[in-house]
Amino acid sequence: MKPPPFVYHDPATVPEAVDLLSRLDNALPLAGGQSLMPMLNFRVVAPDHLVDLNRIDALSGIAIAGGVGRFGAMTRQRDLEFSPDVARAFPIMQEALSHVGHRQTRNRGTFGGSLCHLDPSAELLNMTALHDGVLTATSKSGERKIASTEWVQGIMTNALRAGEMLTGIELRAWMPGHGFAFEEFARRHGDFAIAAVGCLVVLDASGTIEKAALCVSGLGPGPARLAGAEKLMAGQRPSHELFRAAAVEAEALDAVDDAFVTAAYRKHLARVLTYRALERAVAGRADRRSAA
Amino acid sequence: MSNRRKIKLTVNGQDYERETETRTTLVDFLRHELDLTGTHVGCEHGVCGACTVLVDGISARGCLMLAVQAAGKKITTVEGLANPDGSLNTLQQAFMDNHGLQCGFCTPGMLTTLTEFLAHNPDPSETEVRIAISGNLCRCTGYQSIVAAALQAARVMREGKS
Numbered sequence: 001m002k003p004p005p006f007v008y009h010d011p012a013t014v015p016e017a018v019d020l021l022s023r024l025d026n027a028l029p030l031a032g033g034q035s036l037m038p039m040l041n042f043r044v045v046a047p048d049h050l051v052d053l054n055r056i057d058a059l060s061g062i063a064i065a066g067g068v069g070r071f072g073a074m075t076r077q078r079d080l081e082f083s084p085d086v087a088r089a090f091p092i093m094q095e096a097l098s099h100v101g102h103r104q105t106r107n108r109g110t111f112g113g114s115l116c117h118l119d120p121s122a123e124l125l126n127m128t129a130l131h132d133g134v135l136t137a138t139s140k141s142g143e144r145k146i147a148s149t150e151w152v153q154g155i156m157t158n159a160l161r162a163g164e165m166l167t168g169i170e171l172r173a174w175m176p177g178h179g180f181a182f183e184e185f186a187r188r189h190g191d192f193a194i195a196a197v198g199c200l201v202v203l204d205a206s207g208t209i210e211k212a213a214l215c216v217s218g219l220g221p222g223p224a225r226l227a228g229a230e231k232l233m234a235g236q237r238p239s240h241e242l243f244r245a246a247a248v249e250a251e252a253l254d255a256v257d258d259a260f261v262t263a264a265y266r267k268h269l270a271r272v273l274t275y276r277a278l279e280r281a282v283a284g285r286a287d288r289r290s291a292a
Numbered sequence: 293m294s295n296r297r298k299i300k301l302t303v304n305g306q307d308y309e310r311e312t313e314t315r316t317t318l319v320d321f322l323r324h325e326l327d328l329t330g331t332h333v334g335c336e337h338g339v340c341g342a343c344t345v346l347v348d349g350i351s352a353r354g355c356l357m358l359a360v361q362a363a364g365k366k367i368t369t370v371e372g373l374a375n376p377d378g379s380l381n382t383l384q385q386a387f388m389d390n391h392g393l394q395c396g397f398c399t400p401g402m403l404t405t406l407t408e409f410l411a412h413n414p415d416p417s418e419t420e421v422r423i424a425i426s427g428n429l430c431r432c433t434g435y436q437s438i439v440a441a442a443l444q445a446a447r448v449m450r451e452g453k454s
Contacts, residue, residue: 001336005295008314008360037356038337041317050314054361078350102427104344104351104405189426 003040010052014059014138014167017051022140022163024049029165031074031113034105059112059167064089069131069171073112077124081106089173090131092180092198096123099184099193112166118156121193121218123184125152129223130198130215131171137164152222174213178202181280183273187260193218194261195269197250199277201233209233214246214277216270219255219263226250226274233278243278250274299363303328304372312359319343319354321362322369330370331400334429341428344401345369351408370400373407382452383407383445392441394432401428406442414450418443 009024011017021027027049030036039045053059059074064085071080080086081097100106100114100123114124115135128135133148137160146159153159160166184196195218202210212233214226229246236242251271255263300309303326310325317336322328322345334340336355343354346368375381380388383406393399402425409416409424416424421442422435430438 002320003315003317003358005313005315007295008297008358010360033356033358033361034338034353037317037353037358040315041336041355052358052361098423101338102341103409103424104341104353104427105338105356107350108352108356189423 001041003037004043004046006047006050008050008052010055012055012057014056014165017053017056018138018140018163018165020049020051021165024051027051029053029116031116032076032105032109033113034101034109035113035117035119053165062086064173067173069173071111071169071171073110073115073166073168075111077101077106077109077111077114078103080111088176090127090171091178092130092182092200093127095180095182096127096198099123099182099186099190099196102190111169115151115169116158116160116166118152118158118222119192120155120221121196123182123193123196123217126182126196126198126215126217126223128169128171129225130200130213131173133172134170135159135166136168136170137161138167139164143167149225155221157221174200175202179281179284181277183277183280185269185273195219195266195273197270197273197277198223199274199281201278201281203238203282207237209236209238209282212246212278212281214250214274216250216253216274219253219266219270224253229274238278238282240279243275243282246278247271247274297360299360301362301365301367303367304369314358314360316359317355318345318352318357318359318362318367321359322354322367325359328369328371332397334397339429340398341401341405341425342398344404344428346404346408349408349411351405368404368407370403373403382448383410383441386441386445386448387438390437390441390444392433392438398428398430398432402430402438406445410442410446410449414446414453416442416446 028047030052059072061072063070114122129148135146137144151159179201181199184193186193198215200213204210215223217223226249229249251267255266257263298311332342334342338353338356345354421439
């Protein structure tokens, strides 16, 4: 339960980090370390070189302007959780973050680290897909933008190429006053979700749904937007029948079995949580559901 | 490049300079290099919370941080919580009054976690306290007495300030 030997590098700039990652064999970047450090302790991974990004100040920061939130990849989950600007532009984020590990892990864990590690049920991955995120990968040859729809290439496999690292995330903010809800089911608070659903909704003055976004996590290798349900709801009056019809798409997603949970159970949960998320987002109730 | 590095850091107000292997975790460094064995090593993968210390006042898992990452930082461990005269501080006294510990294994992590939490949230609800310690496992108390201790400490600290 101790990390295997590696050569440790702690560059101070992105160009230095990118140079190290492209030049060294079997090198891994270390972000907040809340997933990689356990993997090192268990010796699930054995890099020859560890490139610690924690001294690169330029990789942290939150800037929200013109309806777009720009986040440095090394922005701590804690900073997202306690930022008044994030709470204003992305109110669902706080609710989603309350399910991410525990306070001590959010204090170190980063936005970009979570996206790169790519646990299938990661809440920040759901948030990125829900807000039509665009990720910036940086290599020696420059920057490349990756849409969140292209980010997940397979189970715990992201779209980064050799020599690239994730440096930033952009999320599109919804109009002020939109409805939101994040519903998750896990066996214990802070555990990885069995299934989770993020929901955003805009109602017009008459109470008709202008637009809605739904994103389901935990069933496949990455989050899935419910494009059919989103389309179905636009222009409709909210009703339990409508929510039930929308939730059917969540249950139809492909799901995986594991040692604890069957695919059928995950699909069932996805339907139930989608219904609940819609009901709560539309009701505009901001009561935070912190317990799983 | 060597796999060893000399680091300077401050632990409980005292400055230290030590050479360490770069793969040594912070909690192992504190225990083996500085002989500060108050911080406990439990699961070594960030689940049990026993190794929680404060890094510049913010709680972190000592097993999920490398000692070299603590260079230049101010670390607080359970040994640094007592009053300057050595008496128990308000939170520690509340643990004693409420039987907030039995075997004591989880206690250093509980105390450091709650130190940060109560500084941030001086008037918490019982639910908030339970969420705050959700990342710290205790197999003795059933948590009830720890929650009671945290709520008592919060009350005493608030009264002390008013």
